Amino acid sequence: MMNSRQEDSKDTNAEGKDSCSFDVLDHYRNIANKYDHFFKETHQGYIPILMKCLDLKPEHVVADIGSGTGAIAKDLFELSGLHNPIWCVDPSVEMQEVARQKKGVYPILKTAEEFFSNPQISENFDRVLATISAHHFVNPDAVYKGILRSLRPGGFYVQLNTVKVSLPSFKSLKTLSTQCFEREREISSPLLRKIGLNANLSQEEFSFSLGVKKSKLYERYRCRFISLLQHLSDDQIEEGISELDHEHYQNVKDDELINYECTMLVTKVEKVA
Ligand SMILES: C[S@@+](CC[C@H](N)C(=O)[O-])C[C@H]1O[C@@H](n2cnc3c(N)ncnc32)[C@H](O)[C@@H]1O
Numbered sequence: 007m008m009n010s011r012q013e014d015s016k017d018t019n020a021e022g023k024d025s026c027s028f029d030v031l032d033h034y035r036n037i038a039n040k041y042d043h044f045f046k047e048t049h050q051g052y053i054p055i056l057m058k059c060l061d062l063k064p065e066h067v068v069a070d071i072g073s074g075t076g077a078i079a080k081d082l083f084e085l086s087g088l089h090n091p092i093w094c095v096d097p098s099v100e101m102q103e104v105a106r107q108k109k110g111v112y113p114i115l116k117t118a119e120e121f122f123s124n125p126q127i128s129e130n131f132d133r134v135l136a137t138i139s140a141h142h143f144v145n146p147d148a149v150y151k152g153i154l155r156s157l158r159p160g161g162f163y164v165q166l167n168t169v170k171v172s173l174p175s176f177k178s179l180k181t182l183s184t185q186c187f188e189r190e191r192e193i194s195s196p197l198l199r200k201i202g203l204n205a206n207l208s209q210e211e212f213s214f215s216l217g218v219k220k221s222k223l224y225e226r227y228r229c230r231f232i233s234l235l236q237h238l239s240d241d242q243i244e245e246g247i248s249e250l251d252h253e254h255y256q257n258v259k260d261d262e263l264i265n266y267e268c269t270m271l272v273t274k275v276e277k278v279a
Contacts (some may be wrong), residue, residue: 023069030142031098033233035073037101039077044222044231052137052166052212053081059164059272062086066132069156070119071149072139078103084111093131095121096139098214108264111173122152137166141190142233150194150201158279164222165194168179169211173223174254177245194273204278212270217263270279 037044056078062068064087070079073094083092091112097120102113114121118136121127134153143149146186153163167190175183198207205226218226224247230236235243 017052019249030233033236034098035100035232036191037229037231038057038075038098038104040229040231041101042077042104044226044229045077045217048214048268049077049081051084051216052078052270053085055166055212055214055270055272056082056135056137056164057085059265059274060149061137062088062133068133068135069091071095071134071136071153073105073111073113074098074101074139076108076111076113078135079105079111080108088226088269096110099178105110117153118149118217122156124150127152127156129156129158132161133167134161134163135182136163140165140167142232146197147159147196147201150198154201154205154275154277156211157277159277162274162276166192166271167191167271168268169271170213171266172268173248173264173266176249178238178242178246179227179235182237184196186234198273198275201207206276206278208276210272213267214270215265215267217265219261220258220264223264 031259034041042049060068060082062082066086066088067090068079068088070076070081070092070233072080073079073092073096076092076094079092082088093114094102094111095114095116095118096102096105097115097117099115102115105111106113134156140146153176157163169187169191171183187269195207195209198205227235227243227247230238230243238246255264
């Protein structure tokens with residue numbers, strides 16, 4: 007295993023700010039202990055998509071970039087019978103604290119930028135994945151170059167981005183989500199195409215259905231379960247919840263399920279052998 011600075015959190019904060027001007031690491035510090043609870047249903051939807059697209063073999067060496075609480079790595083490790091734990095690269099101390107308690111996780115406390123700046127990360131991995139984390143890359147150009155360098159010939163990178171959620175949203179969040187989804191769609195494919203000269207790029211959309219109790223839905227908003235909600239004040243969130251309740255959920259009981267659909271854009275880049 008590589009000699010990482012996985013126990014050292016002091017020098018990982020330099021790139022904690024993203025282009026949206028809130029502190030990304032603060033956000034994940036606050037949400038870490040509830041993250042798995044809030045994302046349980048969503049993660050269950052991601053796993054079949056990832057299993058299909060990653061085509062994992064037990065001998066594969068795998069890295070998960072922006073791996074969060076390691077929930078996805080744990081499931082992939084167990085379902086694929088991987089021989090080696092998944093390298094889970096994430097700069098949040100608190101998310102990594104949750105991750106390190108899971109089987110199949112090898113935590114590396116770094117940003118993607120820091121991890122791939124090491125020239126020794128070269129042709130180490132059969133598969134690299136990034137699930138709803140690529141929007142946090144501060145220097146996507148360098149990260150994508152690093153990812154391609156880190157892949158063994160014939161290996162591939164799989165990135166999942168949310169492009170649509172069929173759940174009704176409140177006005178202030180709707181505008182933010184639309185901008186964010188469009189930005190995610192725009193950024194990565196041209197960049198990967200430009201960088202991946204010796205790579206084949208393909209994109210496909212996958213949808214899955216899920217349900218969440220009304221009480222949990224409102225709790226997710228109040229706790230700002232996604233970083234986008236950092237842009238809204240407590241009052242704006244309360245107003246949004248009242249708007250939703252009035253327009254859609256007045257007759258839904260707190261413990262009743264609200265069903266909806268998520269659409270993910272899967273970008274796959276295969277390094278030519
Ligand atoms: C929305 S969470 C996704 C976690 C996990 N992949 C999942 O699907 O549940 C985004 C993660 O990206 C991490 N992150 C933020 N900036 C990053 C960077 N520059 N490089 C790598 N990861 C980063 C955050 O700490 C957070 O854990």
